[in-house]
Structure formats: C-alpha cells, structure tokens
Amino acid sequence: MNDFFINWLANVPGTAAPYAFAALGLIISERSGVLNLTAEGLMLVGAVAGLGASLTMGGHPLIALLVAMLAASLMSLLFAGLVVILRVNQVIAGLSVVFFCQGLTGLIGTLANWQNHPIAGLKKIAIWPLSEIPVIGRILFDQDLVVYLAIPIFFAVSFFLRRSMLGLKLRAVGENPAAADAAGLNVSLYRIGAIVAGSSLVGLAGGYISVVSVKLWVTGMVGGRGWIAVALVVFARWAPWPALAGALLFGCIEGVVPRIAAAGISVPQYLMLMTPYVATIAVMMWVGARNRGYQGEPGALGQPHVREERR
C-alpha cells in the first residue's frame, strides 16, 4: 500500500506539469483581457511540433520543447490577429483556432507519418543527496528538468504580474482598456504580446505531453487537458500560485487512474477515465458555490477594445 502511494505521488509532478504550464500561459493572456479558449488546440500544436522536431532533427528533447513553444506562439498569432486586430467574437475565434489546430495537427501527423514512432524522451535528474530521503526524495527530487524549471517559471510570472511595471500595465489593459489607452498604453500591442507569450507556455505544456510523458504522437492526444486548463484558470481566479495548486490536484487525479488498474483493483476502466473531467466540473461547481458575486476575473475579459467605438 505504501508503494502504491509513493509510485502514484512520484508521477504527480509529471502529470501536473502540462496543466500547470497551460494554465499559467492562459493566465498571462487572459490578464490582458482576452478570453483565451485556444489551449486545447495550441497544446496539440506544441505536441506535434515537439515530437516532429525530435523525430526529424534528432535533437535534444529540450530543443524539441523549444520548438514546441515557438510553434504554439506562431500559431497564436492567428488568434491574436483575429481577436485583437479584427475584433472577432473571442469565443468563436478561440473555438475556430482549436478546431483549426486539431485538423492541422491530425493532417501533419498523418502525412508526415509521425504516428506511433516512439522517442527517447527526457531523462529524470535525481538531485543526489536529497533524492535519497525516504518517500519525499523520490516524489520531489527525482524528476525531469522541466518539472524543476516549473518553480522558477512560476516565480518569474508571479513576480512579473504583481511586481513589475510591465505586468502592472498588462493588468491595466485587462481591467480597463479605455483608461489604459487614455494613459498612453498601446492596448493592441499589449494584448498581442500577452497572447503570444502566454501561448509559448501552452505550447510547452503540449510539448511536455508528447516529448516527455507519452514519448509518442497520437492524433488528438491532448484529450481535453486544454479545456481542463481553461477551467483551472477560473478555479485559480487568474492567479499563478493557485493555478499550480489546482494543477497538482488534477495531476493527482489523472495519475491515480492507471495506478488503480495496475494495483489489480477491478474497476470499470472507461468510467475511471471520466474522472478528470468529472472532477473538473465538480471543482467548478464548488468554486461557484463558494464565491457568490465577483470571481476575480479581469474587468474587460472577453471585450474587444475599439478606440473609435465609444461605449
């Protein structure tokens, strides 16, 4: 029984990382006032780009992850152009980009014949003296580099949003774009920048799934994690650290499903696979029941800013 828990918890950082990075990326772009539903699609782009890079260029997995980030950022320019420049309804634009990416990645993966070619992936790094601590050592100090990097990345983004001048301006654009515009901030530029920067983290989340966790490309392999990340942002009230906590929670839930089967406990397999989605909805209901009124969302979330259009 002890082994069961240690094996399970040692896997949690790996299963939680995609949720954490995707939610953090979404927080950056939504703090600028853009309702960003593109995560599911951009994670797929990151996943296929990362795996394609490690298959074709034969490079280090870290290079593959960088390619994944770049690819998702590039693709997010499409979304940014639609919602920031052309003022398309942000829900329609987000959904279109997701389905565009689903179609495109399915096509690329099949035509380039990247399906079912396993890759080596990223090695785990044991931080030696600490990794020998019983129980905690394996869970916290025997992970891959990206998991370790998550902590400084969260510190950096949290500092950027809360303490830096640029982050303050970004939040101002998200809270009240008209006032920010009057104060001399270029609203469109801030929003495009936030979308592109945030999307690189969403791409990292997707790349992590294909390059590090699964080590394989399967069409549609993100499997709804992007939508769960969108829900996580609401749960975290658009703040980085609660998003990390939520990601760990979902990492625990996702990680326990295969463990239970492996432990020989007989449960209906497909009903077990529902748990992450059911849990997400349950968490959303709990959030709704707890916070009556203001939920912490940026003031101008989902509203395009048109200087010439007075409201």
Added chain:
Amino acid sequence: MHDVAMTMRENSPSPKPPPRRGVGRFTLDMRQALSPWKQAGILAGSLAIGLFISVVILDIAGIAPFDLVRELAGVFNADSLRSVLVRAAPLILVGLSAGLAFRIGFWNLGLEGQMVFGGIGATAVSIYGIGPESTRLVVMGIAASAGGLLWVMLAYWMKVRFRVNEIISTLLMNYIASYFLLHLLYGAWQDSKTAFPQSTQYQPFERLSDIGYGINSALLVALAAAVVAGWGVHLSRAGFYMRFISANPNMAKVVGVPVRTISIAVIALSGVAAGLAGFVNVASQEGRLTQSFFDGYVFSGVLIAFLSRNDPIIVVIVGFLLAVLFVTGQTLQVFYQIPFTMVQLIEAIIVIAVASSEFLIRHRIRWTR
C-alpha cells in the same frame, strides 16, 4: 469639435498648414449601415479566400485542384447524392441545436455529448424492445430526445445553480459522454457476434429507411425540425422574446419577458435537436451504436449556426453544403489517404474567413495623415 477647429483656423491671420508628422496612420470608422449587396460581396469574397486557402492546403497534401473538382463533381451522381442527403440530416439537426442555443446566448458546445445520449436512448429502446414494432421508431425518437435534453439541462442547471460556465462544462461533458459510450460498447452492449465495440444491429423496423428518390426519412425529421424552429424563431411570440433576451436580458426581465421560462424551453429544444441528431445518425447510417458516430459534430454545429446567423431556414442550406464537404472528405479519405481531420480544418478556415469579413462589414478603414 471639427467645426470649431475650422473656424479657428479661418480667423487666424496666416493659415499655415500644420507640420506633417510621420506618414500617417490607419483609422477605423464604425459604419452606420452597409448595403446588402456590398455585405454579400464582402461575404462572398471572404468565402472565396477561405476556399482558396483550403484548396492550397489540399494541394500540398497531395490532391491536385483538378482532382478535387472531379471528386466534388462526383458527389452529384445518384449514389453519392443519397449519402449527402443522409449526412445532411444530423448536420441540419446539430445546426438547429447550436443556432437555437446561441440565439439566447447559451454556448451549447455539448452537441456531441447530447448526440451520444440521444444514440444511447434510442439504442436502449431497441435493445430492451420497448413498445410494439409499428411505433418502435417513434419511441426511439422520444428516448433520444430525452437523452439529449437531460444532458443539456444538466449543464444549464450547473450554470444557474453554481454559475459554471457552460462553454467549459458542455465541452467536458462531451468527453464524459464518450467514455460512458465506450463503457457500454466494451461492456454490456457489445455485439456478441462481432466482438467489435459496437452494439447489435437494429431490426429493420428500427431503422430510418429511404422513402424513394434516394431521400431518407431521416431528412424528413430534420426538415420538420427546421420548419418548427423557423416558425418559432420568425413567427411566434417566443421568437420575439428570444431576440429581446439576446439583445438585453436585464431589460427583457424588467419589462416582463419570461426570461427564465423562454431560456429553459429554448435550451431544452436545443438538447432535443442534438439528441435527435444522434438518433437519425445511428438509425439511418450504421443502424447500430459505434464508438465514433458523433465525431466532428460540435464544430459542424457551430459552423452551421455561425454561417446561417442562427436562422433555422438558412441552417438547412448550410447543412446541405456541409454534407457535400463531409461526403467529399470521406471520398478523399478512402482514395487519397487524406485523414478526415481535413474536413475539420476546412471548416475552421471557412469560419475564420467569414468571421474576419465581419470586420470589414462593421468598420471602414481609412488612411489618415
């Protein structure tokens, strides 16, 4: 403002032009109105651009434009036309479902989940043999409607009771529904003869059959639903209320529009339409539940509703056009090994192109110095 500046300049002794700064910039004007012809022109232009991009992508994927034209033309022989008409039925129904819900601002993106429960409801009636053979299809339709209705009302209940955003909840409920379907198809409902993950084939009297001229009775169900929805939206008092609610829900409530009742009714009908889509899909095509019969219908529904501007009558037209795309996509899949996700890609390109064109309809771009 402008006039004041003009008079001031006229009064000043030497009217020197202000120094020119830079090369100028783009400004956006809101258009007050645009003639329908120009609107149609912009729409047609954007559609053409979207289709051109799709053709280029298909060309890169290995289908020369000439072959594409041949395959598209091939859709209009009797055999393919029949499958277009069969395909159109569920597409029209999901388009109606999405369009109705979007009309009152409820983002029902759970069309696939509602189709799944529609299919499950209909199949349950078939498996347990409920009702006499002569009315079996009717009972199946009712069970399918109930399935779709329950699944959408769950999302609505979570929205009003716990303020769970329906975009997220309905999308996640698609995954839950599809896993529940797999649970049945790999478990209790698995066809013992084939051992594939699919249910036992329906009896002949449980299938929607052709009524002549290659027209399937599934299409009649869809057209009837479109007529009812068209009446409701355009002619009935409820349709007027729906426009009021989408324009300004608070105002509607204040002046006494039964917002809650109308919302519940419209969302319920949206679920019924999606459930029926699941029913006509399984009962007219495979005649059994399969693990992916609902694939790709969420975005198809969104696309149809978006292009038809939630108008049930135009939904029928767009539904037919999309059915042509679906059948062509299947042909390309079989003969050119192009994955079916291509259809989804083209759908997304078309929506993006048309959504972008609204910008030109609503704004005038000018270059000012």
